Amino acid sequence: MFSARRLDGGAGVRREKVGRLVDYLRECSARGRAVDLGQAAFVTSFNLLSATFFSVDLIEFESDATQQLKETIEGVTKILGTPNVADFFPILKRLDPQRIKKRSEFYFGRLLGVLGGIIDGRMESRSMETKNDLLAALLHLMDGSEYDLTYKDIQHLFLDLFVGGSDSTQCIVEWAMTELLANPEKMSNAKNELRSVIGEKNQVEESDISRLPYLQALIKETLRLHIPGPFLVPRRAVREVEIGGYVIPQHSQIFVNAWAIGRDSSIWPNPTSFEPKRFLNNNIGFKGQDFELIPFGSGRRMCPGLPLADRMLSLMLGSMLHNFEWVMEGGVRPDTTEEFGMALHKAVPLKAIPLYCF
Numbered sequence: 001m002f003s004a005r006r007l008d009g010g011a012g013v014r015r016e017k018v019g020r021l022v023d024y025l026r027e028c029s030a031r032g033r034a035v036d037l038g039q040a041a042f043v044t045s046f047n048l049l050s051a052t053f054f055s056v057d058l059i060e061f062e063s064d065a066t067q068q069l070k071e072t073i074e075g076v077t078k079i080l081g082t083p084n085v086a087d088f089f090p091i092l093k094r095l096d097p098q099r100i101k102k103r104s105e106f107y108f109g110r111l112l113g114v115l116g117g118i119i120d121g122r123m124e125s126r127s128m129e130t131k132n133d134l135l136a137a138l139l140h141l142m143d144g145s146e147y148d149l150t151y152k153d154i155q156h157l158f159l160d161l162f163v164g165g166s167d168s169t170q171c172i173v174e175w176a177m178t179e180l181l182a183n184p185e186k187m188s189n190a191k192n193e194l195r196s197v198i199g200e201k202n203q204v205e206e207s208d209i210s211r212l213p214y215l216q217a218l219i220k221e222t223l224r225l226h227i228p229g230p231f232l233v234p235r236r237a238v239r240e241v242e243i244g245g246y247v248i249p250q251h252s253q254i255f256v257n258a259w260a261i262g263r264d265s266s267i268w269p270n271p272t273s274f275e276p277k278r279f280l281n282n283n284i285g286f287k288g289q290d291f292e293l294i295p296f297g298s299g300r301r302m303c304p305g306l307p308l309a310d311r312m313l314s315l316m317l318g319s320m321l322h323n324f325e326w327v328m329e330g331g332v333r334p335d336t337t338e339e340f341g342m343a344l345h346k347a348v349p350l351k352a353i354p355l356y357c358f
């Protein structure tokens with residue numbers, strides 16, 4: 001699904017979705033209106049995923065349904081990131097003291113309902129239309145006898161993909177723009193690079209990305225400083241193991257503090273300062289080989305969506321920076337407070353006014 005060949009085949013869908021983002025920002029620019037950048041990035045990444053998986057756009061830039069879906073996905077990631085005292089004191093399980101079970105049922109139920117509706121709709125219309133997307137491939141597998149794939153498996157696979165793919169991407173776009181608005185000289189560096197590489201054409205293409213080292217560095221720096229999944233996904237020790245002189249007992253639940261690794265002063269000079277140029281003269285990447293930067297995890301359970309996320313982030317940020325000047329609503333400095341959850345969101349959404357450059 002995320003192989004280079006498949007992704008190259010989906011480049012047109014991404015171009016179209018990012019084009020719609022630029023159109024929306026142009027409309028806001030013409031009206032002098034501030035944009036909720038997290039929301040705009042959420043809609044773009046969500047529709048990109050839904051177009052790739054289901055061949056439909058699910059949400060609009062400004063609608064109550066969008067707000068509700070965004071809240072639902074944020075609700076899910078918040079629950080996943082909340083340590084549950086009942087895991088440590090199982091006697092409390094039935095009492096559900098933090099209402100985690102209750103809230104999980106609500107948010108997961110709502111999202112599964114949306115996904116179930118799409119799957120049902122496709123199953124009803126299957127005899128009339130043929131589609132060449134992931135849902136069609138999975139329904140085909142469900143019909144066959146080779147794999148034991150159920151309706152529920154499909155519903156939950158899509159849940160993983162949407163929760164994993166939309167919130168994290170939105171977080172990084174919003175944090176990158178926040179840092180750039182707080183550091184105007186870095187905003188200029190990024191825009192100057194885009195201007196010299198892309199020139200007068202206003203569409204940033206995936207084929208341009210390899211010629212935009214500063215843009216790539218600023219994405220790495222945002223992933224280092226504002227990693228969306230601070231503890232990655234918890235692991236369990238299948239047997240007792242000794243690592244670095246520490247004994248990890250069998251069945252321990254293990255959290256990898258990738259947030260702290262990204263801010264470790266023995267690895268990163270001035271770790272809390274946003275400095276994209278620290279990635280310009282080295283080969284440190286985020287593909288799980290360089291353990292000082294593991295925003296997508298590492299090893300066999302690392303993020304499968306990395307190659308898609310990489311393209312989406314470069315396209316969205318590149319287009320937002322190349323096409324627009326940005327000013328903060330009310331001229332204030334952007335707020336950089338983090339809000340804890342499975343994904344580290346901004347506590348205060350970023351609202352900025354785009355000014356179309358072309």
Ligand code: HEM
Binds near residue numbers: 162299305
């Ligand atoms: C900025 C973007 C993203 C970041 C930072 C990110 C990060 C992560 C991390 C840290 C993990 C856990 C890996 C581990 O513990 O070793 C993960 C898992 C996962 N990600 Fe992503 N992700 C991003 C985008 C995406 C996208 C675009 C998709 C799919 C469309 C996706 C789908 C998934 C799935 C399905 C898993 C669970 C894999 C498993 O349990 O084996 N992610 N992601």
